[in-house]
Amino acid sequence: MTGVTNTPSSTSSSPSSSTSPDADAPAAGGISRRRLLGTAGGAAAAGLVVGAAGGAGVATAVSSQGEGPAVLASLGTAKAMFHGKHQAGITTPLQARGHLIAFDLAPGSGRKEATALLRRWSEVAQQLMAGRPLAGEDTGVAFDAGPSSLTVTFGFGRTFFDRTGLTAKRPVELDPLPDFSSDRLDARRSNGDLWVQIGADDALVAFHALRAVQREAGDAARVRWQMNGFNRSPGATAAPMTTRNLMGQVDGTGNPKPSEPDFEKRIFVPEKGGPAGQEWMAGGSYAVVRRIRMLLDDWEKLPRGEQEAVIGRRKKDGAPLTGGDEFTEPDLQKAGPNGKLVIASDAHSRISAPEQNGGAAMLRRPFSYHDGISADGVPDAGLLFICWQADPMRGFVPVQRKLDRGDALSKFIRHESSGLFAVPGGPREGEYVGQRLLEA
Numbered sequence: 001m002t003g004v005t006n007t008p009s010s011t012s013s014s015p016s017s018s019t020s021p022d023a024d025a026p027a028a029g030g031i032s033r034r035r036l037l038g039t040a041g042g043a044a045a046a047g048l049v050v051g052a053a054g055g056a057g058v059a060t061a062v063s064s065q066g067e068g069p070a071v072l073a074s075l076g077t078a079k080a081m082f083h084g085k086h087q088a089g090i091t092t093p094l095q096a097r098g099h100l101i102a103f104d105l106a107p108g109s110g111r112k113e114a115t116a117l118l119r120r121w122s123e124v125a126q127q128l129m130a131g132r133p134l135a136g137e138d139t140g141v142a143f144d145a146g147p148s149s150l151t152v153t154f155g156f157g158r159t160f161f162d163r164t165g166l167t168a169k170r171p172v173e174l175d176p177l178p179d180f181s182s183d184r185l186d187a188r189r190s191n192g193d194l195w196v197q198i199g200a201d202d203a204l205v206a207f208h209a210l211r212a213v214q215r216e217a218g219d220a221a222r223v224r225w226q227m228n229g230f231n232r233s234p235g236a237t238a239a240p241m242t243t244r245n246l247m248g249q250v251d252g253t254g255n256p257k258p259s260e261p262d263f264e265k266r267i268f269v270p271e272k273g274g275p276a277g278q279e280w281m282a283g284g285s286y287a288v289v290r291r292i293r294m295l296l297d298d299w300e301k302l303p304r305g306e307q308e309a310v311i312g313r314r315k316k317d318g319a320p321l322t323g324g325d326e327f328t329e330p331d332l333q334k335a336g337p338n339g340k341l342v343i344a345s346d347a348h349s350r351i352s353a354p355e356q357n358g359g360a361a362m363l364r365r366p367f368s369y370h371d372g373i374s375a376d377g378v379p380d381a382g383l384l385f386i387c388w389q390a391d392p393m394r395g396f397v398p399v400q401r402k403l404d405r406g407d408a409l410s411k412f413i414r415h416e417s418s419g420l421f422a423v424p425g426g427p428r429e430g431e432y433v434g435q436r437l438l439e440a
């Protein structure tokens with residue numbers, strides 16, 4: 001078994017990087033603590049910011065061609081851990097590139113084929129996340145680059161369980177999401193037996209992993225849908241900051257922070273004390289995936305002040321309209337001189353806030369997407385909205401129900417596809433992802 005080690009110096013060139021003695025120790029979420037801290041101090045872990053790793057530091061890393069040490073820029077050396085309590089790609093800081101791909105098991109494929117597939121996928125993910133070339137004939141697409149924060153995250157859809165004879169192990173959390181009145185969902189681009197999320201700070205590293213995952217599916221599974229996304233590149237901003245979406249808003253500020261006492265409980269399935277038969281989900285999380293089109297032609301016509309009223313936050317810095325900076329608590333009761341609420345009753349950030357939803361919270365970790373111009377001449381662009389929670393009924397569902405009833409943003413977005421996946425905990429050394437489900 002090949003272990004995964006931390007790369008020396010990693011992204012420590014960021015001005016805000018920690019000098020903590022155990023800064024290279026793996027942190028929750030499977031990325032070195034130095035990377036988490038180095039990305040944006042406390043805010044990194046919180047807001048899953050991008051934009052930090054572009055410092056001038058260099059590090060020595062093993063060349064992906066296996067020809068001895070090569071000097072890589074700091075971005076390339078950053079390495080997420082394959083093994084750990086949770087799979088990587090959940091609390092990992094946002095990466096610049098993302099691919100989401102869903103598969104259906106091929107006719108005739110059952111538990112045996114699925115088990116072999118998860119073994120192959122895990123091996124590939126482990127090698128590539130460590131920055132090593134694949135055994136056999138590697139395509140070479142990622143030669144010269146380091147792991148570049150690559151994460152490959154695997155999930156199971158509701159239909160997987162019937163197809164593999166594991167219906168008794170299917171968690172109730174995978175019950176279909178309710179219909180929402182504003183849904184315009186394309187079933188062919190929704191759900192799937194298996195889901196893989198790939199993220200990396202280099203486009204070629206991400207593509208290389210995507211092709212490897214597709215190839216290893218072999219005859220066992222067929223691609224159901226694929227979506228490609230992006231975020232800001234690390235180092236593009238003067239200082240690390242929360243990312244922006246394609247509407248130009250600072251997006252991610254209100255995310256639960258790993259430093260909060262209830263973070264683990266909200267985002268991850270407990271390691272002990274869960275329902276009988278669901279032990280395989282210990283340390284896992286449920287991912288809700290929505291492809292949300294932004295109606296950018298309409299949005300961009302709206303004056304800045306009205307755009308800000310739709311969200312309840314300033315565009316320039318993401319601060320609440322009630323004042324302060326990005327991380328100041330919004331004052332939801334504050335009225336202006338005209339007696340009206342400063343943050344309107346239909347403002348997106350008011351309606352989605354945990355305190356308005358019985359504490360319901362989720363960790364949003366999206367990618368933007370742009371798939372050109374649709375037949376009707378408008379941009380096919382928006383958000384690959386991915387949110388993580390221990391239970392969708394205490395995360396996405398109540399919040400989306402409320403947004404569906406009266407969110408000012410809903411005039412400018414359209415939910416076009418949907419998926420719900422059970423993402424098991426991270427594999428232990430020597431294990432493959434999902435082994436505790438498939439071999440129990």
Ligand SMILES: C=CC1=C(C)c2cc3[nH]c(cc4nc(cc5[nH]c(cc1n2)c(C)c5CCC(=O)O)C(CCC(=O)O)=C4C)c(C)c3C=C
Nearest residue numbers: 249250251252253254292311349352353354383399400413
């Ligand atoms: C059901 C969950 C949510 C969907 C769907 C959703 C879509 C969506 N959101 C934005 C932009 C922003 N959202 C912001 C905050 C925010 N959004 C949700 C949930 C959903 N958003 C939550 C739980 C929160 C946090 C609320 C809080 O804690 O106060 C913000 C404000 C900044 C921030 O906190 O991130 C923006 C901007 C878009 C563009 C979008 C669909 C395309």
Ligand SMILES: [Fe+2]
Nearest residue numbers: 348349352364
């Ligand atoms: Fe939102």
